[in-house]
Amino acid sequence: MSEVRPTRAEARLLQIERIKSTSRRLMAEKGAPGLSLREVAREMGVVSSALYRYFPTRDDLLTALIVDAYNDLGDFAERAASRVPRDDPRRQLQAAASAIRKWAKSNPHEYALLYGSPVPGYEAPLFTVEPAARVALVLSSIITEAWRHSNAEGRRDDIGETLRGVLVTRTLDGVMPGVPEPVRALSLMLWSQIFGCISFELFGHYKGTVRNANRFFAIVVDETANLVLPPDGGPTRGT
Amino acid sequence: MSEVRPTRAEARLLQIERIKSTSRRLMAEKGAPGLSLREVAREMGVVSSALYRYFPTRDDLLTALIVDAYNDLGDFAERAASRVPRDDPRRQLQAAASAIRKWAKSNPHEYALLYGSPVPGYEAPLFTVEPAARVALVLSSIITEAWRHSNAEGRRDDIGETLRGVLVTRTLDGVMPGVPEPVRALSLMLWSQIFGCISFELFGHYKGTVRNANRFFAIVVDETANLVLPPDGGPTRGT
DNA sequence: GAAATTAGAGAGCAGTGCTCTTGCAATTTC
DNA sequence: GAAATTGCAAGAGCACTGCTCTCTAATTTC
Numbered sequence: 027m028s029e030v031r032p033t034r035a036e037a038r039l040l041q042i043e044r045i046k047s048t049s050r051r052l053m054a055e056k057g058a059p060g061l062s063l064r065e066v067a068r069e070m071g072v073v074s075s076a077l078y079r080y081f082p083t084r085d086d087l088l089t090a091l092i093v094d095a096y097n098d099l100g101d102f103a104e105r106a107a108s109r110v111p112r113d114d115p116r117r118q119l120q121a122a123a124s125a126i127r128k129w130a131k132s133n134p135h136e137y138a139l140l141y142g143s144p145v146p147g148y149e150a151p152l153f154t155v156e157p158a159a160r161v162a163l164v165l166s167s168i169i170t171e172a173w174r175h176s177n178a179e180g181r182r183d184d185i186g187e188t189l190r191g192v193l194v195t196r197t198l199d200g201v202m203p204g205v206p207e208p209v210r211a212l213s214l215m216l217w218s219q220i221f222g223c224i225s226f227e228l229f230g231h232y233k234g235t236v237r238n239a240n241r242f243f244a245i246v247v248d249e250t251a252n253l254v255l256p257p258d259g260g261p262t263r264g265t
Numbered sequence: 266m267s268e269v270r271p272t273r274a275e276a277r278l279l280q281i282e283r284i285k286s287t288s289r290r291l292m293a294e295k296g297a298p299g300l301s302l303r304e305v306a307r308e309m310g311v312v313s314s315a316l317y318r319y320f321p322t323r324d325d326l327l328t329a330l331i332v333d334a335y336n337d338l339g340d341f342a343e344r345a346a347s348r349v350p351r352d353d354p355r356r357q358l359q360a361a362a363s364a365i366r367k368w369a370k371s372n373p374h375e376y377a378l379l380y381g382s383p384v385p386g387y388e389a390p391l392f393t394v395e396p397a398a399r400v401a402l403v404l405s406s407i408i409t410e411a412w413r414h415s416n417a418e419g420r421r422d423d424i425g426e427t428l429r430g431v432l433v434t435r436t437l438d439g440v441m442p443g444v445p446e447p448v449r450a451l452s453l454m455l456w457s458q459i460f461g462c463i464s465f466e467l468f469g470h471y472k473g474t475v476r477n478a479n480r481f482f483a484i485v486v487d488e489t490a491n492l493v494l495p496p497d498g499g500p501t502r503g504t
Numbered sequence: 505g506a507a508a509t510t511a512g513a514g515a516g517c518a519g520t521g522c523t524c525t526t527g528c529a530a531t532t533t534c
Numbered sequence: 535g536a537a538a539t540t541g542c543a544a545g546a547g548c549a550c551t552g553c554t555c556t557c558t559a560a561t562t563t564c
Contacts, residue, residue, distance in 0.1 A: 034510075034561065041511090059298055059384070062551065075553080076512050084552065142382025144468050145298070155473070192484070194476045214474060215462075215485050219454070222461015229383050234394070235453060237433045245431070246454050249492065273531070273541070280542095301520065314523080315543050323521065 042080050042090075044070060049091060050136075058088065058139040085148055088139070092150075095136040096157035102129050103164045115172035116251055122164050123220050123247045130224050137228060141221055162217055166202050169213050169254050173205045176256035212253040219250045281319050281329075283309060288330060289375070297327065297378040324387055327378070331389075334375040335396035341368050342403045354411035355490055361403050362459050362486045369463045376467060380460055401456055405441050408452050408493050412444045415495035451492040458489045 032040065048066050063084055067074040081087040106125030110118045130137040140158075144150070150158075190207060198210050205213070223246050226232055227239055236242050287305050302323055306313040320326040345364030349357045369376040379397075383389070429446060437449050444452070462485050465471055466478055475481050 038511090057382075057384075063553090064551065073513050074551095075514080075555090078553070079511060082553095138382035141464075141468070141470075143296075143377035145296075150469070158470075192475065192477045192481045194474055197473050211481065211484065212488070214471070214481070215458075215488065218461040218465045218470075218485075219458050222457040222464065223454075225380075225461065225464065226457045229380070230389070231380075231397075231457075232453070234436050235433055236431065238431045242431045242450065242453070245450065246457075249451070249454065253488065277541090302522090303520065312544050313521085314545080317522075318542060 038080070045077060045080055045087070046090060046094065049087060053091070053135050053139075054133070057135045058091075059145070061088070063087070085145075088145070088148070089151055089154060091136070092139060093154055093157050095133070095140055096154070096161060098133075099126065099129050099137075099140070100157065100160035100164060102126075103161060107164060107168060112171065113175070115168050115255055116248070118168045119165065119216075119251050119255075120244065120247055122168060124243065126161070126220065127224050127227075127243060130228055134228055137224070141225055142229070163201065165217055165220070166198075166213055169209070169216075170202045170205050173209070173256050209254050216250045216254050220247060277319070284316060284319055284326070285329060285333065288326060292330070292374050292378075293372070296374045297330075298384070300327070302326070324384075327384070327387070328390055328393060330375070331378060332393055332396050334372070334379055335393070335400060337372075338365065338368050338376075338379070339396065339399035339403060341365075342400060346403060346407060351410065352414070354407050354494055355487070357407045358404065358455075358490050358494075359483065359486055361407060363482065365400070365459065366463050366466075366482060369467055373467055376463070380464055381468070402440065404456055404459070405437075405452055408448070408455075409441045409444050412448070412495050448493055455489045455493050459486060 045066060048069050049061060052065060052069065053061050061084075063077055064074040067077050077087075081090070103122045103125045107118045107122040110121045112118070192211050193207065193214070195207070202210050202213065223243055227236070227243070232239065232242075284305060287308050288300060291304060291308065292300050300323075302316055303313040306316050316326075320329065342361045342364045346357045346361040349360045351357070431450050432446065432453070434446070441449050441452065462482055466475070466482070471478065471481075
């Protein structure tokens, strides 16, 4: 009985889902800044003020979309990395990185929402931090795993001293246990390098210079991976 | 006579300048997406439709601001690099990079306009390409100069083969003569690395991980510089 | 079944980019 | 120097935006 017609709470969740998916569809066409509540409502055959029952403000809707996007991207990268044997961290990094890039290219507006200019006046709520960290965690856990199964010590000691104290160790201590502190800093560098390349490609800055973006990206990841992987952590660098 | 009161053409240029500076001021407060023609007009004590005599559309005003910002940033980085002795390309790179970062931090909204998410539906006109390239040119010319005054050959031959054909050589041939092709590709990597770091810092992605952003940035630049500078191109890496 | 809660409709407010017409002033033309 | 032309700002108006408020109808709670 209560199965045929959804209860009110169910209907509410369903409606929230419908609003988000309609927004995603519109955002894919016109981009996040151009996302209009009224258009979403119009598209759903509902009056605009009705949406405010579910999202008290436009920013709240955007926040929900951001959280979903972070999780989606995190899942996608994680799955890609998990399809590669654990004893080959270099290929794992490659897989994760190119998955991120692939996701970015198929969801450019959502990528821009996550990693482009922050909306001015919009302060990311605290609960967006965790899903955002998930994405970075995919990369850092590959590196951590590689160091865990390695006997290598103190490679790159030359920069060890200058790097000490650069990080907020409390945070990264728990996330990357067993990884030398300099390598943790270099992991942040890997992280920014990957997203920097993707952003530049997506935002059109490579136009006229990079011909084969796929290969360029693969090389960049491979080069940067040298900085963070243990000396004999896996098979020698390929291709 | 014609000196006391500006001629029509002069007045026009003056008004254009006033519109742009007012826009810059408002943009510094509320960011580029929130820049409103009506508010600019209000601020100038003029009716909004009057602005359309000078900029046919909001996008045209934004374009003008973008071009100015690219040039401003380019000048700033160039001057910083030129204050460092030419025989020390590593320090030149450091100077240019940290100038770019400094500019970004004092003009965050303009930086976001240049290197953040592109405004959807806004296609950058061709004449923005040249001022945009100027900024990258500051970095690439430091690298080029370093290779010109070096006898080093074929360092990093290991990635030479995979890198061949990745770039649009026609463009970079003229810009970086005498620089080995793989190094040209790595220069693009340096370029994205620098801007990737700045963007991440400015857009808040380092919150909770990087403690000393200044030192982190310096290290990143120094690390990446290793990839593009000739073996004995200058003094050994410092600090 | 009465009371309380909730969803949607509709009107309305202040803001936006942009267009068009109107009047006035400065410049060019003759 | 008078006349025609051009450039500028003003103001009204259109279609749009996010958001608030009130009202009605439906559902859930007790």
